[in-house]
Amino acid sequence: MEAIGGLLTGFSVILTPTNLYLCMLGSLIGTLIGVLPGVGPLAALALLLPVTFALAPVSGLVMLASIFYGAMYGGSTTSVLLNIPGEAASVVTCLDGHQMARQGRAGAALGIAAIGSFIAGTLSVAAMTLFAPALAAIAIRFGPPENFGLMVLGLVCTLYMISGSTLKGVLMIAVGFLLAAVGIDVVNGQERFTFGFINLTGGVELLAVVIGLFGVAEILSNVEEIAKNTVLATRIRGLWPTLADWRASWRPILRGSGLGFFLGLVPGGGPVTASFISYAVEKRISRHPERFGKGAIEGVAGPEAANNSAVAGSMIPVLSLGIPGNPVTALLLGALVIQGIQPGPLFMVQRPDLFWGVIASMYLGNVFLLLLNLPLVGLWVQLLRVPYRVLFPIVLLLCVVGTYSANKNAFDLWVMLGFGVAGYVLRKLEYDLAPFLIAFVLAPLVEQSLRQSLVMSPDGALILLQRPATVLMLAASAVLVILMVHRNRKAQGGNR
């Protein structure tokens, strides 16, 4: 068994005081980064990159990786407690997590998030241990047409994110698409919809949009109710998930783990997409979809598992092929390059110490994170007792710091503010913001993969029918849409 031998190598590398310490430290930093709204893993990794120069390559990589997955643990905290996502990957956790908190069940939501993250993290690292090289070979076959199929499937899933009026939801998806079109055209390299602003040439910064819509807007809404002294006046009921919670959650956790792992693996996917799609899937297959958005624990368990396993999934192309799929893994790759190491297909053979060392460290890191996060649940819940007038300036400050730290571009702060106000108004008018956001994330990928497919195809759009994987995903999308239309018809049948 190659995997077992490899894992033993890995553990022999990792089980040194320095590496254990760095793995724990990274987990702790990651958790904190995750908890702080706005401050994301990318900014944290960039900040800590110079520290790794002085470390052995494996130690540096272990620490950076643990910050990445640690952030996924912490991200749910403020989503649940304050309705402000700690990371873009925790936006969906707000939907039901915060409702749970309002019902006094913040502890259960945080508990299930931590345990779900642990299960997903461990399962996905196990899958990585056993199948990394084979999976990397599959992932690399994923060309533009396959990506397009996947993104369309993802977009169809976003329809399930709509909670209120279908018309308003579809409108928000359309707006997401329009805003994502700002920037540089993917095929001809020309600027479009930038109105001559240099700052718009790179498009609208995702982080600024997330923090504006979900952070600043939430603060604005809450400040309005200034009379309210604490965030939640409700008595906190129980810190731990109940047996009923477990029954409802274990399947979403497993599904989220699988889904997240796959979405992390393929180019264009990642923790953000994974969490959204997991939520949509849970809502779709639930027998009581009407409970979603009102404190359904499945809506916390699934996405929180998905964003964690997406991290392990996204590590595979980097470690097995040297191909980063998102900015965070690109940074991990950079950390290795600075050390004079260039991962490629032979990385596993040439540097088994690094390859298996990182995998082994991820097993340990997940255990650390569980041990760290479970006791913290009690502590975080106490945050709810802090008066809002004390809390909101701090959160707002963190929003500003986090947004600026990503690009060091003051323009992003204006974007954040603009989206904060827009988000506030849209909420008042009862527009869903989640479908907007996921459309904004997916739209560039949809456009790029479609246009690449069409350009590279000798037979025009037929290329989409010549690739089995694409056909499969497009067919699944069509079935989902038909089912949804059918159900809506049935629901509205009585009114017509």
Next chain:
Amino acid sequence: MKRLAAALALVGALAAGPTFAQTPDPEVAKLKPKDFPTQPIEFTVVYPAGGGMDVTARLLAKYVEKHSGDRIIVNNRTGGAGMVGHAYLATQAKPDGYTVGVLANLVWGDAMLRAQGRWSLSDLEPIGYLNSDALTWVSSTEGPYKGMGVKEITQAAKEKPGTIRVATVPGSMWDYIVEQIEANAGAKFLRVPFQGGGAGITALIGGNVDVAQGFYSEFRGHLEAGKVKPLAVAATSRVDLLKDVPTFNEALGGIEYVWQVIRFAVVPKGTPADRKAYLTAAIQAAMKDPELVEEYHKTGVFFDPKLTDPARVAAGLEEYVQREREFYQNTGRLK
């Protein structure tokens, strides 16, 4: 909250990094102006952390610290594919010596084609050459085009126009070189757009394109694994790491196929002469350090003999600027 604060303090202390007791070079110390620097110097990188430009800047920072004893902070001011950072350096950064831009020649295209008169190349003064990467064409060692050289592939693209899929990055040198080859040979490639060279290499390995273009570091892993074959490099002469690979000029017969990333350091125009001289000396000292040269070598870059002489940097860069300007003028991009 207290625990949080304590933990943050720990992170902060860690981020500050181990401060070595460094004794500056006498050569560099000699030029040190009075009262400079009294705070860390920022190396501005306009691309995200972890990329080729960032790696170059961070390695440079490490050795400039070693040779000057000053503290350097690498700051990634990203956005607009580098344009936001370029504009920042040219128009907003204070010319007080505390801002050094660690740039690639992609700034030239931005200045000539996209700055729209808001700033120009003369707003940035080069103070040192760092390293170069030549754009290289690679093909797969499997599939219909295996074993073919760049000449045969171009010939094939002439005989069957629009069938050979080449990965490009729109509106940049990846596109320009394809354009040159097409125009000169009367060939037609099928250009598949990607957001960067690395993505194109991935598509090549996955069989989604036939030719990819990239830099040595981007395909080295696949080259070692025998998955890709380098076809030609767009440099003025062969590069050390790819001794057996011809230049485009050799293979296709020409002088215009030179497309490379040239990395250099600049200061904003108006930086006081004494501070500029000091920063120049510090960078020179770092670049002479065999350890830095070795670290750069490991990342797969090469050193352009036209630019390695410090006295010739400005003139050498200007030569390349002219070459690029002519291309833009000849293709109607620049009036």
